[in-house]
Amino acid sequence: MEWFRLSLQLNNFPINRAEILLRQIQEIPENEYQGYVYGQRDSILKFHRENNSFYRQYCKAENCQKWSDVPVMKKSHLQQPLQNRLSNGFNNRKKTYVGKTSGSSGHPFIFAKDRFAHALSWAGFNDRYKWHGIDLNKSLQARFYGIPLDFYGNFQERVKDRISLRRRFNIFDLSDKKMEQFLKRFERSPFEYINGYTSAILMFARFLQGQNLVLKEICPTLKICIVTSERLFENDKMLMEQALGVPVVNEYGASEVGLIAFENASNEWILNSEDLYVEILDEENNILPAGREGRVVVTSLYNKAHPMIRYDIGDTGVLSEEGTLKRPKLQKLIGRTNDIAHLADGKVVPGLTFYYVTKTIIADTGSIKEFIIIQTALDAFKIEYVSDKEFTAGQVEKILAAIEKYVGKNLQVTFIRKAILKRSKSGKLKQFTSLI
Template identity: 50%
Template sequence: MFKNAKISFTLLNIALKFKMPLQLFDNILRWQGFPIQEAKSRFKQLLNNTDESIEQHKKAIVQHHLKHNNFYINLLDNKSTDWAKLPVLTKRDLQQPLHKRLSNDYSSKNVFKGKTSGSSGHPFTYAKDKFAHAITWAAFHHAYNEHDINLNTSLQARFYGIPLSGKGKYVELLKDYVSNRKRFPIFNLNNAILEKYVSRFRESKYEYLNGYTSSIVLLAKYCREKGTTLKTYCPSLKICIVTSEMLFADDRKLLEKWIGVPIVNEYGASEVGLIAMENPRGEFVLNQQNLFIEIVDEANQPVTDGTIGRILVTDLYNLAHPVIRYEIGDLGSLKTLENGTRILENLQGRTSDIARLPSGKVVPGLTFYYVTKSIINEDVNILEFIVIQKTEASFEIQYVSSQEMDGSQKVKVQKAMDEYLEPDLAVAFTRLDSLDRSNRGKLKQFMSEVD
């Protein structure tokens, strides 16, 4: 959300000093030059998108990047501009310095920059122009408002990770404050920690939970053990939004019963924003306003509704960086309802394992994003990686790179393991030419071989 932590802290202090309205989420965006009100108005207009207008937006974004972006021009290599013949943009295509991928008149100084989690094993840095970033948030505003959640004022219980030290930690805490959310770190979710978390729900009027599916499932199981729903502890709770991992039918039933509120499935990615989210009727509605979502076969050709294929996403408004027919890394199928609404009918992927450590700690597999992030940057050419738990106390990191990790990089990973997990865990590093994938074709970031 914020491109400059120092500026954000300054603006926040000004707001508090002069007792400005606590619409901090939108105000911080606006103060940093992201036109959120204009984006909200535009998004509202786009709710009436027709198939014809969507086609016009698709053609316009392709023509823009063919005129202003050398990276995309070279990728296309004078091939046909027919939509179905356009190249599929992969994460690996984007694993090169950001400045080589930006459109003319854009630089790191006038765009929003972010870094993907690398949950698919292919981390990269991305960029959006200011309006594209603003309309990304307009999409979230609209989807959340449908559930009577206001991103400016509704208090969120956030079950996510957080950097444990350094600048990253304070940036996340600032974002939490501005976004009116309180964080529940998921690096250790044993019963003692969950007991403390439940106590926090008694003390504050949370309106919604938001977080990793596997983490909230552990919370629900704790509530089941105690025989009391979370809603009982926190009557103000309205909904529970789960994201980043698969939501299986059995887990949904468990969550509905023991969290005690409607469960809302959210599907998105940091580089494109909200892809789909369930509405109050339980329909997994696609974001067709600022994105175009399609399903393709192995030949990159669109498939019919109901057919499972690879999910591609196009950002129709990102002028700074091409995101056209971008392969998100999951499989799914689409469906058109009688009223014309397009929904995500079937989603495959985004599963996450649990790591159990010698001390009794229980950590979600996505914790390893924070471990591997210590060595993932544009200076280290690590293309793919996976963390495998061999025993309770030993792990193997398999990676694909143009060169061996050096000793200092391995020390960074070991220190991150000590910090985010616990000390005295053994880590082995294996450099490979390629990594094994599941039959879905998606590379899991973490897997456990421990029974």
């Protein structure tokens, strides 16, 4: 049974049609590829100008005579009710996939993709995973992610995991006791690959190293480890590969646009050129040549439900001079990193756990612009945020309840509303920082 394909079909995502188109795109010769990319790029721009009132106001025709004139979209531009941003004909939820960004960059918002564009994204993921002998229809995944703890959300994710051949390793608690439980699951299950947050898998690798264990020897079916959402440093990669006993590869993506780049067996980051158009821009929005460091800007070539055109993803990167338009390579990525929270009771929590906390305050209003969370002591945190108005007592109560559920009890939380939040030298806003 092809569970991955079946799950998409049952949810009305046309995966068969998406896979056919993906193969057709990949068969386009290199000398014809510029015509494909530029043609599809101009086509999606024309579609949204004609069918999306939000984008028509944003990108006025008289100001966008050539591609370099098309304005760059930032996450702050999308922090308004989703209904205002949908294209004609896509107001019906049956025609769209709606999701929330993680807020790991500090800019949460709700987005939409039409069902074909979403299916095309998944076709791309499956194609890349096959580079490493992984088939989403058949391969069992050890999934190092968080999970909603409310009954409905938890049940929904468990069902998705079962259908999608994923077994969840809850990363809200990464104590040694939990690591021992993880190890026992690997002993009895034929996992083919690990997928999840870099920091959580790294902590598991350090646990294995401390026990003088190699995971591949315990779980012989294991082939690969795929890390995502956080930056992977080279020395950490070496440690993980030694402890896990399998190659570790980078996946770079964003929920609102899908897969951006994936690492092949030659340690090259191959950019997704089939359904995305990726540019590197300077601070004045000028297009930079390969070899120059700048902002990663992405255009979704097939998403008709919602414009993602020249969208600033919030990261900094460098294109390789060895790449081509059909096979572009990412030479360097300055991505998101997250600290680890250590609590007074010995519990260890990855910084990305706070994604599940911040989900409780991401409302489809656009009122909350930015936020960061800082740990100041073993039992103390402060949440700094930019918003149109102070948090209400009800919002504070929801956040405190979420922190107690996902992080721990008896924690002191201070809320500070600010006009602007402090950024790093690169301009990034780090969602979680520990000062202890």
